[in-house]
Amino acid sequence: MTAMTDQQKAGFRLSQLIYDTRYRSMTIQAVALILFMLGIAWLLSNAAQNLAALGKPLSFGFLFEPSGYDINQQLIEYDSQSSHGRAAIVGLLNTMLVALMGCITATVIGVVIGVLRLSHNWIVARLMTVYIEGFRNVPVLLWIVLFMAVFIESLPQPRDFRGDDATASMVLSDSVAFTNRGFYIPRPEWHSGSMVVVIVFLLSLAGIWFFGRWARKRQDATGEILPTFWIKLAIFVIPSVLAFFVMGQPITLEYPALKGFNFTGGIYMRNSLIALWLALSLYTAAFIAEAVRSGIQSVSHGQTEAAFALGVRPGRTMQLVILPQALRVIIPPLISQYLNLTKNSSLAIAVGYMDVTGTLGGITLNQTGREMESLLLLMACYLTISLSVSAVMNWYNNAIKLKER
Amino acid sequence: MADLSYVRTQMVPQQDPPITETGAIKWARENLFSGVTNSVLTLLALYFLYQVLHEVIPWLFFSTWNANSLAECREIAEGGCWAVIRERWPQLVFGFYPSEYYWRPVLTFVLMLVALAPVLFNGLPRRMVWFSALFPFLAFWLLWGGSLWLPVAVIAGFALAAMSVIYLPALTGTLLATIVAFIAPVLWWLFLAAPVASILQAILPLAIEPIESAKFGGFMLSVTIGITGISLSLPIGILLALGRQSNLIAVKAICVGFIEFIRGVPLITLLFVASTLLNYFLPPGTTFDIILRVMIMVTLFSSAYMAEVIRGGLSALPKGQYEAADALGLDYWKSMRLIIMPQALKITIPSIVSLFIGLFKDTTLVSIIGLLDPIGLSNAIRADQDWNGIVWELYGFIALMFWIFCFSMSRYSMYLERKLQTGHR
Numbered sequence: 001m002t003a004m005t006d007q008q009k010a011g012f013r014l015s016q017l018i019y020d021t022r023y024r025s026m027t028i029q030a031v032a033l034i035l036f037m038l039g040i041a042w043l044l045s046n047a048a049q050n051l052a053a054l055g056k057p058l059s060f061g062f063l064f065e066p067s068g069y070d071i072n073q074q075l076i077e078y079d080s081q082s083s084h085g086r087a088a089i090v091g092l093l094n095t096m097l098v099a100l101m102g103c104i105t106a107t108v109i110g111v112v113i114g115v116l117r118l119s120h121n122w123i124v125a126r127l128m129t130v131y132i133e134g135f136r137n138v139p140v141l142l143w144i145v146l147f148m149a150v151f152i153e154s155l156p157q158p159r160d161f162r163g164d165d166a167t168a169s170m171v172l173s174d175s176v177a178f179t180n181r182g183f184y185i186p187r188p189e190w191h192s193g194s195m196v197v198v199i200v201f202l203l204s205l206a207g208i209w210f211f212g213r214w215a216r217k218r219q220d221a222t223g224e225i226l227p228t229f230w231i232k233l234a235i236f237v238i239p240s241v242l243a244f245f246v247m248g249q250p251i252t253l254e255y256p257a258l259k260g261f262n263f264t265g266g267i268y269m270r271n272s273l274i275a276l277w278l279a280l281s282l283y284t285a286a287f288i289a290e291a292v293r294s295g296i297q298s299v300s301h302g303q304t305e306a307a308f309a310l311g312v313r314p315g316r317t318m319q320l321v322i323l324p325q326a327l328r329v330i331i332p333p334l335i336s337q338y339l340n341l342t343k344n345s346s347l348a349i350a351v352g353y354m355d356v357t358g359t360l361g362g363i364t365l366n367q368t369g370r371e372m373e374s375l376l377l378l379m380a381c382y383l384t385i386s387l388s389v390s391a392v393m394n395w396y397n398n399a400i401k402l403k404e405r
Numbered sequence: 406m407a408d409l410s411y412v413r414t415q416m417v418p419q420q421d422p423p424i425t426e427t428g429a430i431k432w433a434r435e436n437l438f439s440g441v442t443n444s445v446l447t448l449l450a451l452y453f454l455y456q457v458l459h460e461v462i463p464w465l466f467f468s469t470w471n472a473n474s475l476a477e478c479r480e481i482a483e484g485g486c487w488a489v490i491r492e493r494w495p496q497l498v499f500g501f502y503p504s505e506y507y508w509r510p511v512l513t514f515v516l517m518l519v520a521l522a523p524v525l526f527n528g529l530p531r532r533m534v535w536f537s538a539l540f541p542f543l544a545f546w547l548l549w550g551g552s553l554w555l556p557v558a559v560i561a562g563f564a565l566a567a568m569s570v571i572y573l574p575a576l577t578g579t580l581l582a583t584i585v586a587f588i589a590p591v592l593w594w595l596f597l598a599a600p601v602a603s604i605l606q607a608i609l610p611l612a613i614e615p616i617e618s619a620k621f622g623g624f625m626l627s628v629t630i631g632i633t634g635i636s637l638s639l640p641i642g643i644l645l646a647l648g649r650q651s652n653l654i655a656v657k658a659i660c661v662g663f664i665e666f667i668r669g670v671p672l673i674t675l676l677f678v679a680s681t682l683l684n685y686f687l688p689p690g691t692t693f694d695i696i697l698r699v700m701i702m703v704t705l706f707s708s709a710y711m712a713e714v715i716r717g718g719l720s721a722l723p724k725g726q727y728e729a730a731d732a733l734g735l736d737y738w739k740s741m742r743l744i745i746m747p748q749a750l751k752i753t754i755p756s757i758v759s760l761f762i763g764l765f766k767d768t769t770l771v772s773i774i775g776l777l778d779p780i781g782l783s784n785a786i787r788a789d790q791d792w793n794g795i796v797w798e799l800y801g802f803i804a805l806m807f808w809i810f811c812f813s814m815s816r817y818s819m820y821l822e823r824k825l826q827t828g829h830r
Contacts, residue, residue, distance in 0.1 A: 025652065025653050028653060029653045029654065029655040029656060030655075032653070032655055033655045036659055046685070046687055046688055047686050049689055050684070050686075050689055053689060119443075119446070120439060121436065121446050123447055123450045123451065123454075124450050127450055127453070136811075137762065137766075137808045137811035138804045139767070140766070142769060145783070145800070146800045146804070149787065149800065150796055153796050154796070343670070344671070346673045346674065347673065347770070347773070349673070350772075357673060361673075361674060365681070371677075371681040375682055378677075379666075379670045382671055383669040386669035387665070
């Protein structure tokens with residue numbers, strides 16, 4: 001008895017830090033933290049020492065110096081007198097451009113293929129399996145360089161379009177030209193009065209939203225179902241078209257035309273952009289298709305049967321029963337595929353498309369010799385994109401989570 | 406009233422089902438032409454197939470293997486020009502590895518299959534695992550050459566750790582033995598291994614011709630980087646996942662920070678770090694091999710993804726499993742090793758294997774920092790005057806090789822899932 005009280009009175013002993021599970025975790029954490037800090041400090045002191053020896057201490061001043069190189073694809077104004085910082089922004093916008101285009105097309109292709117893979121049609125389902133297995137099991141970099149090589153080798157040169165004995169011709173009533181330098185498509189030109197059309201279009205979008213809410217409320221109140229799809233389509237199309245003609249067709253298309261040895265006018269899409277876009281879309285589509293397939297298959301067949309037993313028609317079963325449940329499974333992998341696509345767009349450097357890796361991590365890095373600063377900034381760009389997207393995704397996941405009690 | 410009822414006195418012989426309800430016709434009606442949409446889809450698919458085969462089959466059949474340049478090819482045959490593969494085959498497989506030493510990578514590859522066998526399939530003698538453990542050192546020695554004593558000295562470090570775990574506890578107690586097991590090998594590798602190896606080399610020279618990393622290339626390079634990354638990222642990923650799930654806040658914060666950082670940036674930026682930046686973080690004057698640097702970065706990259714996959718498996722386990730392990734009185738490491746990890750790894754097999762496939766595909770990125778993997782070589786080949794303008798044959802071949810590797814990996818994962826299936830069906 002006495003021994004016990006003695007022990008309790010003895011209070012804290014140093015050996016408890018190791019042998020007492022209450023304190024051991026503290027010890028482990030402290031040791032881990034100290035070792036981690038020491039490691040980081042060692043790396044940083046090495047870096048400081050090495051950079052000082054090379055005479056280039058950490059400084060981001062180079063971002064404001066003139067870059068001295070051109071970027072062939074730019075969404076905002078830029079020339080070789082602009083600063084390295086502006087070059088980085090141009091690159092970042094190019095990354096965003098190809099990522100956005102890629103995400104849209106990849107989703108469309110992926111959803112179609114994923115649904116068709118579940119089709120009862122034997123041959124179609126097999127073809128889609130071949131597509132998915134084919135694209136998934138070959139590196140995306142190979143697809144990118146392959147598309148680029150195919151464009152360069154097999155599309156006609158702009159001069160093939162010239163003369164009476166032209167070997168190549170434009171398609172879609174002379175509005176689109178596929179050349180080995182890139183694609184030329186018509187450009188919309190905005191004349192006076194076009195603002196009205198745009199505003200009417202935006203208003204009709206708002207109208208669709210309000211109509212949808214009203215129709216839902218009405219259905220909740222009266223039980224009547226309106227043909228919402230057709231009414232929404234009408235709201236989408238009719239006002240804008242009317243405004244277009246009332247204002248005297250203020251939006252026209254400027255067609256690309258052959259002048260000298262090259263096309264002028266229209267929008268010029270570089271073949272590097274197209275190759276990257278196509279390769280990323282088709283590659284990512286294969287993964288999205290798998291996500292869609294597993295999402296649809298995750299909804300048990302009983303759900304469909306129950307809906308049929310209640311007398312719900314197949315279309316509305318899909319819309320009201322299957323899709324809401326499947327989307328819960330599909331959306332998280334879908335978002336992570338979007339992130340993968342964005343990160344894979346950094347492979348643009350292999351075909352010379354100037355994304356942020358090509359400007360900041362490529363030419364700027366080589367010209368200024370500021371490896372540390374350039375790569376830190378480059379990683380920060382991608383980290384910002386990734387972390388903000390995952391923050392949104394976490395919010396969404398919490399919002400749609402099945403509320404269990 | 407006459408009895409008009411009629412009863413047949415013998416059985417009617419069994420009739421064949423209608424022709425539309427049997428065999429191929431029934432199958433086609435059900436699977437290809439079951440409705441208007443389906444029929445249209447079938448016809449479209451058939452048309453598409455016809456178009457593709459119409460192009461591809463002549464291209465395959467009227468191809469040639471014997472030519473010295475693309476122009477010569479196009480004269481001989483109207484189909485594919487496989488001569489480029491025949492001429493560049495050694496390069497695509499071995500890079501610029503000296504041809505008199507081709508036996509070394511080949512032997513390494515064969516030994517790799519032997520080493521993988523006990524890991525991949527059970528039913529083989531368990532002792533073979535020892536060979537699998539030794540294989541990395543053997544492969545390093547065979548591929549890069551040099552003194553045999555260097556890998557032996559490295560192995561001795563591991564042996565030191567094993568011995569202090571097995572024999573020291575009786576003398577000093579478990580805790581001290583564990584600490585010694587970590588510190589002794591590190592001291593051995595840092596200060597003693599290299600001198601001891603050179604002394605042994607002086608006493609008994611056992612060396613083969615060293616080959617420098619710049620000579621590595623082709624599929625050999627991809628497989629070397631891929632296999633290293635795969636085999637190292639699994640244990641590191643498990644540790645990171647456990648760290649992320651742990652109650653120790655400091656450890657958890659370090660692991661989360663590392664995982665989220667690596668997952669947030671593209672691999673190519675990490676490879677840039679490997680090629681330009683890594684030397685800055687090491688003591689002045691340290692330089693080490695570019696392939697080694699790339700391997701480190703690829704391993705770090707895939708272990709972050711691996712950690713997330715395994716964390717998914719850990720959190721998918723019912724809480725009762727953790728509680729049961731605690732109730733049995735197992736300590737943390739025992740419960741993880743015996744109860745939690747086997748189950749968590751089993752349910753994550755498909756994700757782990759698809760991660761491996763992704764890693765293997767990502768090894769092509771090293772071509773961007775100037776290593777000569779198949780894609781880097783393909784750029785060189787297409788720039789060559791003889792083969793200028795070749796596209797489908799070259800890329801088709803490389804794609805096919807990658808496809809075979811990756812597809813067989815995914816099939817293996819399905820086999821593994823079936824083998825480990827213990828639930829009720």
